[in-house]
Amino acid sequence: MSEQNDAVSIPTGNPSATDKPGFRPAVVAPVPLEAIAASLGIVLPPDSGGTSVTGVSLNSRTVEPGDLYLALPGATRHGADFVTQAVAAGAVAVLTDEDGARQLALKDLAVPVLIVGNPRAAVGTLAALIYRSRPLDGVSPTLFGVTGTNGKTTTTYFINSLLRALGMNPGLIGTIEILAGGEAIPSLLTTPESTDVHALLALMRERGLEAASMEVSSHALSFHRVDSVTFDVAGFTNLTQDHLDLHGSMDEYFRTKAELFTSARARRAVVTVDDPWGRLLADEAGIPVTTLSATPGSDADWTVESTKPRGLGTDFELRHRDGMALRVHTGLPGDFNVANAALATIMVLDSGIDPSVLQAALDSHDPFTVSVPGRMxxxxxxxxxxxxxxxxxxxxxxxxxxxxxxxxxxxxxxxxxxxxxxxxxxxxxxxxxxxxxxxxxxxxxxxxxxxxxxxxxxxxxxxxxxxxxxxxxxxxxxxxxxxxxxxxxxxxxxxxxxxxxxxxxxxxxxxxxxxxxxxxxxxxxxxxxxxxxxxxxxxxxxxxx
Structure with missing residues (x-):
């Protein structure tokens, strides 16, 4: 999928591609432009004092009054081409690069223009600052991030379902839909742009959601879509051939995925070690790691044991190396859904849930029999x-x-x-x-x-x-x-x-x-x-x- 900003064209025929997504919190405290310039380490343009920002957008079609418009370079167009539309929609300031600034010098703009060398790398920092998406005040939702080639969507749905079984009101950010309480929002990207990610996290906090799960693709990491997001628990499913058109080699694909498992992006991790890439990740991760294997008898911290078919699905045990066991069932077919259910279980457990409380939810709600659209x-x-x-x-x-x-x-x-x-x-x-x-x-x-x-x-x-x-x-x-x-x-x-x-x-x-x-x-x-x-x-x- 492509980036949804003004720097690329969007195929015709999909009406939702140009609709304003409604990701934002209802209330955003104004952020002075001086604070934004300071965060970027740049000097504020003359006559810019007094300007405050209440939102940020990469796309002129989603600009709302009070926004900072980010005019980024792209493969076919530059975002500076759309500044007039953005300002007409209510943008109060523009951020761009040197090329964009040269284009804007020919326009008679009534708003200040901030110039940075690599505006794409600044997007996450700005969005986090403007939306205050992950404040260190103890009220942000517990955030789960899942990456890997296969199983991301199902695992996030499983996490979401298990959190509901535990009595929580969770959010979801993924390929199929975005849930921030109430009505689902269709998703255009595996992981939305970082402007929308931070707005969504702020919206979830505003609505009192206690947790959220998010798919984190290699594209999201490469294109800075999860910059300045810190996950409480990151999970890894597997790594197999895919997206080599972007990454060039499996090693580069792995290195991109591995960026999630650093202290800048996550606090702790659960890594499935049933392929060589998972084992390498567990060895190299820069954060505390719990290892998981769907292969009985493995030396992982948690292993899947005693699998028994039940209908289309499977009953199984998750056994810790110290002898602790959890009884789990998934109604979805396939060994890979056993692995997805196991990963979801241990990620939620590692977020701090008591094992006995978790077992009671597994027993009483059968959370892993949830239907996942388009997944088996x-x-x-x-x-x-x-x-x-x-x-x-x-x-x-x-x-x-x-x-x-x-x-x-x-x-x-x-x-x-x-x-x-x-x-x-x-x-x-x-x-x-x-x-x-x-x-x-x-x-x-x-x-x-x-x-x-x-x-x-x-x-x-x-x-x-x-x-x-x-x-x-x-x-x-x-x-x-x-x-x-x-x-x-x-x-x-x-x-x-x-x-x-x-x-x-x-x-x-x-x-x-x-x-x-x-x-x-x-x-x-x-x-x-x-x-x-x-x-x-x-x-x-x-x-x-």
């Missing part, structure tokens, strides 16, 4: 039909293994694709994984962006066919597009005892093609196709047909 979301029982966000090799393999039916003669039918203008190296790998783990492989489109959709599909199909031939696999490989046609084809091929997995897009409701956002929700399309064939579907009210 069950649409129908017969055929078992699931929509999941699995969009990289590891996640696709985990999802396919999780949905494999136990009944003899049952087949797995998967529909998936690969995202355009992203890590191209994973495309044939994902095709090979599908060929190994599914009986019918239907390759379709994900979000092509500005790439040729047919070329993307061909790379995925090449990987699937190569694996089928070299490994003598017995699977059918089909190319079908557009995506709604592929979903209907999967349902047409299915019997009641088969399993359908629609992978890659999860909760997303827009498909970006050549700069245009087309309405497309895999859950809606799957429900419609199942209904047309007379199959019974779920009644989840969050899936809007």
């Amino acid at each position: 979301q069950l649409i129908s029982d017969a055929p078992a039909s699931v929509v999941d966000f699995a969009h990289n090799p590891d996640a696709l393999a985990r999802a396919l293994k999780a949905v494999r039916p136990r009944s003899p003669g049952s087949r797995v039918i998967v529909v998936f694709g690969a995202t355009g203008q992203r890590d191209q190296g994973k495309r044939p790998t994902m095709g090979a994984i599908a060929a190994r783990l599914a009986d019918v492989v239907i390759v379709s489109d994900d979000d092509p962006h500005d790439e040729d959709a047919a070329a993307i599909r061909s790379e995925v199909i090449a990987g699937a066919r190569a694996a089928r031939e070299s490994e003598d696999l017995d699977c059918e490989i089909v190319e079908a597009y557009p995506r709604d046609v592929a979903i209907r084809q999967a349902v047409e091929l299915a019997t009641e005892k088969d399993t359908i997995l629609i992978a890659g897009r999860g909760h997303e409701v827009w498909q970006e093609v050549k700069g245009v956002n087309l309405a497309l929700d895999d859950r809606v399309e799957l429900r419609a196709a199942l209904t047309a064939r007379g199959f019974k579907v779920s009644t989840d009210e969050r899936i809007e047909s």
Whole structure:
């Protein structure tokens, strides 16, 4: 996903992309411009005395009266191009770089302009100062941050659900939605821009929320979206190939993630050590670490033991090296959801919750059976039909293994694709994984962006066919597009005892093609196709047909 500011263009077709998000607290005490200049170590422009700021925005379309407008450089446009609109909307001051200042010198601006060498690096500091988002007065919400390649969304939902089971009123900042008490706010980014993050934290504090969980992506760390945010407990799920278009190598990807586990960003951590990256992180983290493993018998501080299937989910124990044990259940399928539930449990425990109180909440509320939109979301029982966000090799393999039916003669039918203008190296790998783990492989489109959709599909199909031939696999490989046609084809091929997995897009409701956002929700399309064939579907009210 792209940064939502004036320095980049936003694809057409998505009306929410330009709406003011409503993230802000109702009351913000004015901050003198002198204090802002002092925090940046710069001299206040002449005739700027008396100006005070009550908000901050990167986007001229979200500016409110009293804002400091941040005119940042971007890949295609400079934020200085939009200063006139920002001032018209009520901006009382502008912060920019030298290039922006040269552009603004040609404009007759009636507001002061602050100039810094790297304004992007200053955004978090300014937002924290203006919104007073994390004051050291003991009243800020306890903040949980989750990072890793896969499992961030589910783990934050699990944390949120467990906190509710404990009687708290928690907030949530993530891929799917933002919860600050009351109505959900749709999310445009895995982690919002730092201006919105700090406004949200201030809003949560204003509304009396006691805790909040947040997804922290590598993009968020790279683009300074969580600067000046200190998490009480940071959690790590896993690290597998993804986002190499941004980071270049797995080592650089890891180093970016590892920034969260420093004293500047978190107070303590829970790290899953079931892959080499997790073990390395636990060894190198600059904060106290509790280690966790979903592999029985490991030498981690906490291990998952005594797993037993119950329905689609799993009962298990979390056992500490000193003998303490917690009984846990998740109703979501897959070993990876056991790992997600385990991480959520230990992160909440490490925030200071008494183990007996935590166990009582686990026993009485079954918090890890919560439905997570687009994450192993069950649409129908017969055929078992699931929509999941699995969009990289590891996640696709985990999802396919999780949905494999136990009944003899049952087949797995998967529909998936690969995202355009992203890590191209994973495309044939994902095709090979599908060929190994599914009986019918239907390759379709994900979000092509500005790439040729047919070329993307061909790379995925090449990987699937190569694996089928070299490994003598017995699977059918089909190319079908557009995506709604592929979903209907999967349902047409299915019997009641088969399993359908629609992978890659999860909760997303827009498909970006050549700069245009087309309405497309895999859950809606799957429900419609199942209904047309007379199959019974779920009644989840969050899936809007």
